[in-house]
Amino acid sequence: MTPLVLPADDDAQDWVATRTTDGLAAARTLVDRLREAPPDTTLELVRQWDEISRRLGDVAAVSSLWANVHPDEAVRTSCEQAEVEVDRLVTELRQDRALYDIVAAADATGLDPTAARLLDKTLDDFRRAGVDLDDKSRRRLSEINERLTEVGQEFGRTIRDDVRTVRVPAERLAGIPQDWLDAHPADADGLVTVTSDYPDSLPARMFVHDADVRRQVTVAFLQRGWPVNEPLLDELFALRQELATLVGYADWASYDADVKMIKRGSAIPEFIDRIAEAADAPMRRDLELLLERYRRDVPGATAIDTADSLYYEELVRQERHDVDSQRVRTYFDFPKVQQGLLDVTARLFGVTYEPVTDASVWHDEVTAYDVLRDGARIGRIYLDLHPREGKYKHAAQFTLADGLAGRQLAEGVLVCNFSRGLMEHDHVVTLFHEFGHLLHHVLAGAGEWTRFAGVATEWDFVEAPSQMLEEWAWDADVLRTFATSASGEPIPADLVARMRAADDFGKGYQARTQMFYAAMSYWFHTDRPRDLTAAMRELQARYSPFAYIDDTHMFASFGHLSGYSSAYYTYMWSLVIAKDLFSAFDPDDLFAPEVAGRYRDRVLAPGGSRDAADLVADFLGRPYTFDAYAAWLAR
Structure with missing residues (x-):
């Protein structure tokens, strides 16, 4: 299998247009063939439907990536339009009653469990798209889905460009x-x-x-994104609510949760409050220490906000734990960190990385590597790790191509915005986290089905493997392999121990801050408040330890309101599982091949072919629990 050949800069816009036209045409041809001459066997039916998904996914993947990272605004705009066209066709197909009747009539007898799972998921997609509704309702759903794509693009574009x-x-x-x-x-x-x-x-x-x-x-x-994004969010929430009720759900959160581990929308605020309660005592303990230090400079202060919290956290860590972040960052020079990350993950997961010096890339700072296992190429990754104008502002893994055994090589892209020089250790942790998504995508790229390739698990499990990989960025022995000063001295082990102790400071109020974000994500969708700033202030007062700053509108640049919608709780849900997953590793031997290989093969490699809870139980030998997270939070 050969990697995708990307075009030279001058040809990028024409290439996108041709790829979009050809990909959509190929998908339509396959659909027509399926409709006119349904296969004789259910297995062949499922395979044909999966091939349609692959063709659409190939167009959508490149379009989504380049809409967020390509230096040429015209290319970004073309890619955004391609995303709209793909979403339009996907909605059209999922609302096609004739296609649904063909799939619904299929007999699952004799299918292996994964193929049967794909058939079930496909039928569920039809139902959630409103295939059984009247023509008027289906047309309205099509309009909603197209507009949702456009609004999400505009929302993200505003954040990116502001x-x-x-x-x-x-x-x-x-x-x-x-x-x-x-x-x-x-x-x-x-x-x-x-x-x-x-x-x-x-x-x-x-x-x-x-x-x-x-x-x-x-x-x-x-203030980023405001005021432009507020009416866009109002429209986004209204459209999602209308979509959900049209297909039979009480609200968007219920619709969205139905295909996640949590299952019920009403379980989201229950989970938020459970975490908030567990974090309450640690929050109060650490917040009092923070305020105590703040009052030395601001006598009589009873509250602190985020304009000062990061600065005073640093002072507390320096004074209580002898951790100076400016000294720490001298050990984390970006090129060495990047190579260290590759070395660590290669050893942990049994892969190697080969630089691809002749790969076509969209910017001269992008690097490419082939990922090999046992000498055979299993994927290609691209690293786009520094900020530039017009580029996505956060950190994320983007799919370039889904990996399918014998059909297509797994290709993914890591998009971040790190310094080109010295890095804060928090950013090192973020790099490990995001690279975890990239590896998950590649390692889960040897299955049979597009639907289950790569990071295709339930959305509230997606973060768990990456959150667990962060642990390797906190281990002294691991860090000393690449974290060295300008003179080549490895970072002292006792400094790493103090860094970890210092990092524990504030985790209670950080958990509460995350629950503020999660509550905003949920209640904005279910209550749909008329004044988003006022609603945000109320939720901030309920969950966050930090006071609101006048004339700020954080929600306007909270990009997860588009991607994660009502489900930002998933970060903490995943962290609960991540802590339990990590409990299976020996902290004195993080590279033990038996447990690392078992984790790779039982949790990462299956992709979405099984329920996440089953993958975790297969690895741990038991269902996951809240215990490891609760113990970590309380210590």
């Missing part, structure tokens, strides 16, 4: 790392520009001594 700036004299940035200052020279007016992009805003909020500068940067960060 880069706020703060300009201040260099002396007001005292405390920020020198390498950051070196990379940000003053302009002709003697001012240094700090943008709202993560490589700028995070160091400014963590290290700058000037409280007013920290506040300006924080406010700029929290």
